[in-house]
């Protein structure tokens with residue numbers, strides 16, 4: 564089974580659904596000695612199969628990430644009120660707002676089957692724990708199971724369920740918080756604290772994710788017991804990332820001065836650059852993932868060039884996102900991590 568402790572570079576490229584994760588990006592991270600994750604969220608299993616075929620021509624070591632579905636009955640009046648609130652902005656871009664939104668499990672079973680048939684070495688799960696049957700199937704095929712956790716309680720549950728590795732995601736992280744339940748209020752304790760607490764309750768290897776954009780921060784997370792750091796935002800502006808151009812530009816645009824947590828785009832809490840969409844709609848956004856995600860999808864697509872109508876996912880370290888090739892970003896981070904870890908301890912002052 565794949566062991567993250569065997570990586571030559573303790574850097575994992577985060578799965579980033581919705582465009583940024585391309586086979587080129589995943590391959591660049593793995594080729595640089597790190598480990599790249601392919602996002603599968605919102606993509607069909609058929610598209611993921613194509614991506615895996617493309618990836619296999621470049622690298623063997625990569626993982627895929629799958630969203631665990633949670634069946635909820637959305638509050639219809641709240642959803643209708645939210646649709647009405649969005650109408651003016653949707654009309655501005657000529658985008659339709661669907662009336663009927665079917666539930667989608669994001670092709671969960673087909674993606675698990677694909678991981679097995681394609682012998683993908685690592686599968687990470689987000690938004691919950693897959694069933695014991697799924698974990699047992701992956702284990703029978705020697706596939707390493709990573710579960711993303713955001714609290715100590717989730718870490719305990721994931722360990723009990725048979726995870727091989729935990730990805731500990733702190734509140735600084737860009738994109739969705741991987742809370743196990745859609746309605747959960749995400750915890751605010753910073754990654755350092757969460758990582759130390761999780762380290763104390765499990766022996767499992769840990770990946771640390773959230774706001775890690777410098778070697779200093781990475782080394783601090785490794786010192787707290789992580790085997791590797793998982794970086795997302797740091798890679799969003801690289802040429803290999805399929806991030807929308809308006810999103811890439813916004814990460815370096817001085818008009819965007821902070822990141823905030825919002826349910827406005829998808830119904831799940833996610834960290835993004837604060838823009839006018841967030842300011843106007845966050846307060847009314849119901850906890851109704853994936854319904855809200857589908858509701859706003861056409862609007863976001865039509866408004867792809869307007870950074871104030873896009874979900875500009877970003878972690879707190881967004882100002883460090885580089886336009887260098889991903890392999891260079893990973894190599895530079897790795898070199899500085901190695902330098903810092905080898906640096907002699909400061910002599911005590913006498």
Ligand SMILES: Cc1cc2nc3c(=O)[nH]c(=O)nc-3n(C[C@H](O)[C@H](O)[C@H](O)COP(=O)(O)O)c2cc1C
Pocket residue numbers: 577578579580581583602603604628688689711732735736737738739741772773774775793794795796797876877878879880
């Ligand atoms: C644009 C974007 C998309 C993301 N999509 C996913 C995803 O599909 N699956 C997942 O597990 N995490 C996703 N994340 C969260 C990352 O796995 C990771 O927790 C986060 O990027 C770490 O924080 P950082 O962005 O500050 O480095 C996404 C993050 C970003 C920025």
